[in-house]
Structure formats: structure tokens, C-alpha cells
Amino acid sequence: MKKLKKISIGKIICTIIMILIGLVMIVPLLNILAKSVSHPDMVSKLKGYNILPKGFSLVNYQVIMNNPVVLRSIINSLIITNGGVTINIILTASAAYVLTRPNLVGKKIFMYFFIIMMIFEPGLVQEYLLMKDIHLLDNLLAMMLYKSVNVYYLIILMRFMEEVPISLVEAASMDGAGHVKILFKIIIPLCRVPLLTIGMFYAVYHWNEFFKSSIFLTSKNNTVLQVLLRQFVVNSDSQVIVGAANILANNHIAQLDNGSLKAATIVVAVIPILLLYPIILKYYTSGVLTGGVKE
Numbered sequence: 001m002k003k004l005k006k007i008s009i010g011k012i013i014c015t016i017i018m019i020l021i022g023l024v025m026i027v028p029l030l031n032i033l034a035k036s037v038s039h040p041d042m043v044s045k046l047k048g049y050n051i052l053p054k055g056f057s058l059v060n061y062q063v064i065m066n067n068p069v070v071l072r073s074i075i076n077s078l079i080i081t082n083g084g085v086t087i088n089i090i091l092t093a094s095a096a097y098v099l100t101r102p103n104l105v106g107k108k109i110f111m112y113f114f115i116i117m118m119i120f121e122p123g124l125v126q127e128y129l130l131m132k133d134i135h136l137l138d139n140l141l142a143m144m145l146y147k148s149v150n151v152y153y154l155i156i157l158m159r160f161m162e163e164v165p166i167s168l169v170e171a172a173s174m175d176g177a178g179h180v181k182i183l184f185k186i187i188i189p190l191c192r193v194p195l196l197t198i199g200m201f202y203a204v205y206h207w208n209e210f211f212k213s214s215i216f217l218t219s220k221n222n223t224v225l226q227v228l229l230r231q232f233v234v235n236s237d238s239q240v241i242v243g244a245a246n247i248l249a250n251n252h253i254a255q256l257d258n259g260s261l262k263a264a265t266i267v268v269a270v271i272p273i274l275l276l277y278p279i280i281l282k283y284y285t286s287g288v289l290t291g292g293v294k295e
Contacts, residue, residue, distance in 0.1 A: 032266055033051075038055055039054060040057060040257050061264050069220055077224045081206040083140075084145075084206040085202045091148050092153055093195065097187055100161045118152060128215065131216055150198075150202070156198065196280055207272065209226065
């Protein structure tokens with residue numbers, strides 16, 4: 001009985017700790033959401049721990065979405081994220097498949113090279129000159145191809161591919177399947193869980209990248225959302241989000257609370273990634289149930 005009491009008390013303590021950690025993480029997000037939908041005249045009454053809005057108004061989101069530059073930046077971010085993740089997954093899975101082949105010559109040399117590349121990355125100047133030489137400056141493809149293969153994720157995926165029974169590959173090869181068919185028909189379905197996890201990490205990276213985007217993408221038509229977000233939230237450049245034309249055409253915009261407008265911009269930037277997690281979790285769970293194999 002004493003042992004059961006100790007276990008139950010331990011579970012209660014762990015549950016309380018997890019609830020506190022969850023509150024620390026979710027309360028700031030709910031506060032930002034509440035601030036973004038609060039009425040401009042009442043938002044000053046909202047404290048840092050309040051999660052319910054003061055009044056209700058969508059004027060901040062209307063102002064943001066009425067700016068064509070913001071809409072274009074959201075579309076650019078979505079294109080870069082989707083295209084980049086697709087390229088990342090294909091190249092990372094292909095490289096991991098090649099490096100896990102038992103008869104690969106020079107495997108150790110390749111691994112040493114990748115580890116060195118992971119530790120010693122090329123500098124910003126070299127990356128800029130490379131993009132310039134291949135004519136990808138101010139092109140969305142530059143951000144899709146940048147960091148095409150993360151060596152750390154590559155090594156993780158290799159560990160999973162090494163667990164795939166070699167008998168499956170040999171049987172497929174005897175039936176006439178080539179390496180491409182084996183990769184996409186056998187290896188990738190069996191490695192669905194790590195691929196989804198790696199894909200999620202790649203998606204978060206592409207969506208949140210602003211430093212290299214601000215260097216490689218210079219025109220307004222190719223601006224991404226995170227660059228605008230930084231200019232507004234950090235540099236307090238409200239024209240980036242609101243737009244000079246909107247300010248001149250609508251006098252009430254000048255009366256908006258700058259903090260609530262920043263909160264609305266942050267929510268717009270965070271929502272796509274938050275929506276990604278339940279989708280990934282659904283396929284992650286099904287992958288755990290169907291992705292296992294036995295010799």
C-alpha cells in the first residue's frame with residue numbers, strides 16, 4: 001500500500017508540474033490572441049496574464065489583410081515552406097538510402113565529409129556569392145534550396161533506415177525493382193514516422209527563416225512574412241504591416257493600439273505552424289501503428 005501511495009503521489013506531482021509548464025507556455029499565446037482581438041479603446045486594460053479579450057474587434061486583422069504586401073509575403077512563405085520541405089524530404093531520404101547501402105564504397109569518407117560540413121559551415125559571403133553565380137538572388141527557389149539537407153537529420157534518418165530488414169530490399173531487387181522503386185515503395189513508407197518528424201522540423205525552419213531571406217530576397221514581391229514581422233515588431237516600422245496607402249485612406253488606423261497590432265501580426269505568423277502539429281500528429285500516430293516491420 002505504501003508503494004502504491006508513493007507512486008500515486010509521484011504521478012500527482014508530475015501532473016502538477018506538467019500543468020504548470022503547460023500554463024507557462026500557453027498563457028502568453030492566449031494573452032497575445034486576446035490582445036489582438038480586443039477593442040482598440042479597451043486593450044490598454046489588458047494585463048500580461050489576462051487570456052480573455054477586453055471587448056471584441058477584428059480591426060487589426062482587417063488592417064493587416066488589406067495590405068497586399070502582407071498577403072504576398074504570406075503566399076511567398078507558404079510557397080517556400082511547402083517547396084522547401086518537399087525538396088528537403090526527397091534529398092534527405094535519397095542521401096540516407098544511398099549511405100545505408102551495405103556495398104557502398106567509401107562510406108566512411110562520405111560520413112567524415114558530412115560531419116565536417118555540419119561542424120564547419122560556409123560563411124555568409126560564400127553563400128551569397130554562390131546564389132549570385134547561379135542566378136538565384138531575389139528568387140524564392142534560393143530559400144527552397146538553402147539547407148536542402150541537414151546533416152543532423154540525415155544521420156537520424158540513416159539510423160532508422162538501417163533498421164529496415166535487408167531481406168525486404170533483397171526480395172524487391174530479385175523481383176526486378178530498382179533503387180528508386182525500392183526507396184519510394186518500401187523504405188519511405190516504413191520510415192514514415194521519422195520522415196514526418198524531420199519534415200516538421202524542416203517546415204518550422206523554412207517558415208521562421210528571416211535572416212537569409214532578408215539577404216537573398218530583396219524585392220517587395222519576394223518578401224516573406226517573417227521579414228515583415230521583424231521589421232514591424234522589432235524595428236516598429238508600422239508602414240510595413242499597415243501600408244502607407246491604408247494610413248492615408250483610413251484615419252482610424254492611426255488610432256489603433258500598436259501593441260495589439262503587433263499581437264495580431266504575431267498570431268498571423270504563428271497560426272500556420274500551430275495548425276501543422278495536429279495534422280502531423282494524426283499521420284504520426286498512424287505511422288507508428290503501421291510502420292513497424294519484423295524479420
